[in-house]
Amino acid sequence: MKHNKSSEIFNEAKKYIPGGVNSPVRAFRSVGLDPIFIERGEGAKIYDVDGNEYIDYICSWGPLILGHSNEKVLEGIDEVLRRGTSYGVPTEIEVKMAKLIVEAYPSIDMVRMVNSGTEATMSALRVARGYTGRNKILKFEGCYHGHSDSLLVKSGSGTLTFGVPTSPGVPADTVKDTLVSRYNDLDAVKKIFEEQGEEIAAIIVEPVGGNMGVVPGKKAFLQGLRDICDEYGAVLIFDEVITGFRLAYGGAQEVYGVEAHMTCFGKIIGGGLPVGAYGGKKEIMDMVSPVGPVYQAGTLSGNPLAMHMGYNNLRILKDNPQIYEGIEAKAKRLEDGFRKNIHELNISAEVVRFKGMVCVFFAEGEFHSYDDVKNCDTDMYSRYFKGMLERGVLLPPAQFEGMFLSSEHTIEHIEETIKIQYDVLREL
């Protein structure tokens, strides 16, 4: 497989863009490669500028649950585009979108649109702090909530891969109110609350850890967080940027049967255009400007193009619940096939799956927290990634990320992936 044109563009890119990319994981650095540059995507496939074709398991890191350039998601977008791209005054589609999200999540009475997952979590925390009049927040090691200052502490995703637990440029004063605990360890959280519970505004958590590979939250852990928050008057924020409308139409809250006080979204609700959102109980959301005193705004928030794509995406998911069953069945087949390969070839690896989320960890044992995943053999993952790429399967270019599936992945794609994995693992 040749990557000449990608290399050419990358050399040019590095002159003008830090690392040649606009988001670190895209650089393929943690797998020791140069990135491929993409020309187009169609369904479950992605095509690079050198004409190579891949089965895509990145899917834009989650938004493309209905695959690339899905005609149904794109429906009407030309007309919206031609009418006008942004007004700075409200449009009806924003209301329809908000209503759809509120109807999907019983815990959400009101929702505010923003432009990214980072903005959603950052804003939700500000609102939770304004609502409680407290400063401290609690997050979990290995959970990533975007790159806003106060959340860039022991986070996952690119920060795990690059070993930057706290980024330079984040003032110590900014993170002094960010407490960090161990994922899935309720006793540790209880202890923190016993000592500082009256000062804690919020707990923010990924209900399924999707930025340290895939590490599902235990139901008792998530319910325990809700109970602790209720007891101490803190706000429980579920970061459903990945899980929202992915695990099920009602996200992790539907699957676990645990309700958060506030929820953050991104990815799927934009259908591939830049969107985020945060929502929750009315009395909390009433804190947000212009009704309440907590300021939060955005020139392009609720952008008509993004709302249109997101609305199409959600409508299709709402009307076709079988999509979720289909994705889960395919993920289960991947899990079984991968596990069989690993077992047969006697590789030191485990497959973790939760609903449609799948991850291969190059380590043995169980994976319940960041401590469990951090000793994975990342060199092995790099060789695995490279082998799969060379044979036409695009995996997340880092050990600490999950695979993303779409409705457009067919069972043939899945079987082909399992077969290719066998060949690649055999050569490792």
Ligand code: PMP
């Ligand atoms: N929260 C979670 C759980 C995420 O996975 C991400 C991004 N991967 C974010 C927040 C940040 O979203 P964005 O990249 O859109 O800012």
